[in-house]
Amino acid sequence: MSQYEARLERDLSHIRGQLASLAEAVQTALETASLALFASDHELAYGVCLADHPINRASRELDKICHGFIAVHLPSAGHLRFVSAVMRLNLELERIGDYAVTISRETAQLQAPPADPAGGQLQQVAHEARRLLALAVSAFDDGDADAARAGIKSALVARRHVGACFAAVVKDEKSAPARELLFRVVILNCYDRVVDQSKNICEETIFAVTGETKAPKSYRVLFLDRDNSILGPMAQAIATKHHAQSGQYSSAGQQPADTFRQGLGVFLAERGFELAATTRQLDPTADLGDYHVIVSLQGSVRDHIGNVPYSTIALDWNLDAALSAESNESSQLFESVYRSLAPQIRDLMMTVHGEEQS
Numbered sequence: 001m002s003q004y005e006a007r008l009e010r011d012l013s014h015i016r017g018q019l020a021s022l023a024e025a026v027q028t029a030l031e032t033a034s035l036a037l038f039a040s041d042h043e044l045a046y047g048v049c050l051a052d053h054p055i056n057r058a059s060r061e062l063d064k065i066c067h068g069f070i071a072v073h074l075p076s077a078g079h080l081r082f083v084s085a086v087m088r089l090n091l092e093l094e095r096i097g098d099y100a101v102t103i104s105r106e107t108a109q110l111q112a113p114p115a116d117p118a119g120g121q122l123q124q125v126a127h128e129a130r131r132l133l134a135l136a137v138s139a140f141d142d143g144d145a146d147a148a149r150a151g152i153k154s155a156l157v158a159r160r161h162v163g164a165c166f167a168a169v170v171k172d173e174k175s176a177p178a179r180e181l182l183f184r185v186v187i188l189n190c191y192d193r194v195v196d197q198s199k200n201i202c203e204e205t206i207f208a209v210t211g212e213t214k215a216p217k218s219y220r221v222l223f224l225d226r227d228n229s230i231l232g233p234m235a236q237a238i239a240t241k242h243h244a245q246s247g248q249y250s251s252a253g254q255q256p257a258d259t260f261r262q263g264l265g266v267f268l269a270e271r272g273f274e275l276a277a278t279t280r281q282l283d284p285t286a287d288l289g290d291y292h293v294i295v296s297l298q299g300s301v302r303d304h305i306g307n308v309p310y311s312t313i314a315l316d317w318n319l320d321a322a323l324s325a326e327s328n329e330s331s332q333l334f335e336s337v338y339r340s341l342a343p344q345i346r347d348l349m350m351t352v353h354g355e356e357q358s
Helices: 003-039 042-073 077-109 118-142 145-174 178-210 231-242 264-270 301-305 330-353
Strands: 219-225 247-253 293-296 313-316
Touching: 003 042, 003 077, 003 118, 042 077, 077 118, 077 178, 118 145, 118 178, 145 178, 219 231, 219 301, 219 330, 231 247, 231 264, 231 330, 247 330, 264 330, 293 301, 293 330, 301 313
Parallel strands: 219 247, 219 293, 293 313
Antiparallel strands: none
16 A cells, blocks of 8 residues: 555545544434433533534534545545535534534423323434434445435435324424423424434435435425316426426315316317326325425315425415406416416426426
């Protein structure tokens, strides 16, 4: 091994050691914050806040070391991927440390541990967040892309548990002071963010090991209307045609008509759109938490589904005005609806997905 290669390996080993120390400190902070929360131990909670100062210093030092490594070695290929991934991990770990501090500060304001049933679900979310963080850190340390992929899948499951916990917290609104409910929601959000950051670490692991970059996100969008005869099916057809790579789209109605409005299929086909096979009724028992966005085309989303899932964005686009353009010519009605829908769908997908649309 040449002198340069020896120095390169020594500097890489130093970076790995600094990262391992930082990751251990952050995991300890999150573990301690959770212990303080469920034991209502204010002294322990304040200890987490104090311990964040050395974490921040270690994070700044690691950032300095990584920049120095790049300046000295001008790395390429695998070494460059590794160091750039470490720099992003550094930011993610520092943020998780901040979430641990926020959990601890909120804990210090609570008079007692979160009570069941919401308390039990919050404890499960806290456990999953810590487990995912440990898995993500271990996968990066071991250079295990398969473990990282498993972590990403686990994070998706954990997000559903966060939604269930949020629903349980909301149900406690009559049995707990509003102030305490707010503290619990803030704490839950912190654990939710830990899950997200752990997922990001898994993605950085895959990049560092294999060179694979994160695939563009595909968004699930549901369009709701009253009878699913015009609005929802047209919105689904437009989105599927123009934004196929950006998401998956479906529509449903409260009381669906037996068939689509006469002439709708011809109108869409003439413009290159494909109409769904049949009208569809919204299943009241369906788990809508998998949808990123739910759009109501008539009335409010809550008129259709009641409670909006925790991680879902609800949008109300009232197109009744477009429907009021109905005349003796169905094509005029369809054209009015199309002109109202198309720009709103374009703006939505541009906002959530950006330029990479097709």
